[in-house]
Amino acid sequence: MNTVSTPIPLLQNKRAVIFGAGGAVGMAVAKEFAAQGATVFLSGRRLAAISQVAASIHQDSGVASAAEVDALDEQAVNTYLDRVAQEGSIDILLNAVGPQPKDYGNGSNTLELPLEQFLLPLSTLVPSQFITARAAARHMVRQHSGVILFVTAGLQMTKTPNVTAIGAAFGAMEALVRCLATDLGPAGVRVVGIRSGAMVETRTIQQGIERAVNTMGVTPAQVIAQFEQATLLRRLSTAADTARVAAFLASDGARTMTGALVNASSGRIID
Numbered sequence: 669m670n671t672v673s674t675p676i677p678l679l680q681n682k683r684a685v686i687f688g689a690g691g692a693v694g695m696a697v698a699k700e701f702a703a704q705g706a707t708v709f710l711s712g713r714r715l716a717a718i719s720q721v722a723a724s725i726h727q728d729s730g731v732a733s734a735a736e737v738d739a740l741d742e743q744a745v746n747t748y749l750d751r752v753a754q755e756g757s758i759d760i761l762l763n764a765v766g767p768q769p770k771d772y773g774n775g776s777n778t779l780e781l782p783l784e785q786f787l788l789p790l791s792t793l794v795p796s797q798f799i800t801a802r803a804a805a806r807h808m809v810r811q812h813s814g815v816i817l818f819v820t821a822g823l824q825m826t827k828t829p830n831v832t833a834i835g836a837a838f839g840a841m842e843a844l845v846r847c848l849a850t851d852l853g854p855a856g857v858r859v860v861g862i863r864s865g866a867m868v869e870t871r872t873i874q875q876g877i878e879r880a881v882n883t884m885g886v887t888p889a890q891v892i893a894q895f896e897q898a899t900l901l902r903r904l905s906t907a908a909d910t911a912r913v914a915a916f917l918a919s920d921g922a923r924t925m926t927g928a929l930v931n932a933s934s935g936r937i938i939d
Contacts, residue, residue: 677705678919683756685709685749688765689693690717692869692907693819695754696853697762700911701918702730704764706760709752715756732808739796743801749885753807762817762917767792769872773881778839781832788821797841801859809855815918816852818824818845820854822863822937834872842929849927858926860917865905866895878933900935 689710702708702725712718715736725732737748752758766789769775773785797872801816808814820842823835841862849859858921866873873895880891896902913932916922931939 674923678915680705682706682759684760685752685758685804685814687711687763690714690722691764693910694764695721696907696911697914699725700915702732704915707731709733709750713738737921739763739800740792742799747805749803750819758804758807758814760815761800762914763797763800765796766820769875774834775830777830778832786833789834793837794840797844805852805857810858812856814857816848816859817917818861820861820863823916825937845929846927851928859910860925862910862913863929863931863933863937864910865899865936867905868892868906898936903934904932905932
């Protein structure tokens with residue numbers, strides 16, 4: 669008798685915490701993790717937006733909860749993750765928060781970039797990643813398992829002009845991946861970074877397109893075509909693409925990967 673086997677979801681019985689779940693990347697990751705069997709704990713600074721993501725997951729028969737948490741508030745993050753850990757393990761952490769690109773001078777030449785704008789992602793994005801990763805790691809070390817994921821863009825390798833502030837912050841995040849992996853590896857905790865491509869759904873790329881349209885007199889389609897031509901595959905990564913990569917890296921199928929930066933840029937970066 670022939671039987672049809674049902675694929676086992678990549679993240680079945682896993683519990684994943686996602687900060688910044690209201691943004692394009694965080695939302696896509698939350699939905700993919702839930703679709704792959706994980707129970708997802710979603711947070712952000714605006715509860716209404718996070719609750720909408722959780723409701724969408726519920727409609728697709730997933731398991732999700734929403735909470736208002738400022739990922740730069742160390743005490744709030746610790747309290748939140750302590751509460752999640754009281755109910756079970758913390759198997760996966762991903763922090764997708766970030767400041768508004770317009771606030772850190774994206775598109776401004778380094779010679780004209782004010783110091784306060786250069787420092788903004790270094791004083792918000794990087795500390796937030798450290799706070800959430802460290803808080804989760806404390807629980808993961810005790811349970812001798814867990815995966816911490818980072819998402820960057822590897823801008824220092826793409827020769828992209830006028831991205832000094834966020835490029836420096838992403839460089840710091842990638843260094844943090846390696847440092848955390850070194851410290852946490854002996855306890856069985858993995859740390860992996862994803863170098864994504866230009867995802868049109870994100871506010872960073874949306875603002876970049878708008879800026880190009882206003883300053884160069886081109887259409888949004890022409891800007892997107894230029895982005896596509898900068899990749900080897902002649903197509904852009906989507907938030908859903910990045911989410912699928914994240915789900916694999918968080919799964920036991922990637923159990924030997926740590927301290928690594930995975931190139932998921934459609935060939936925008938050549939390692």
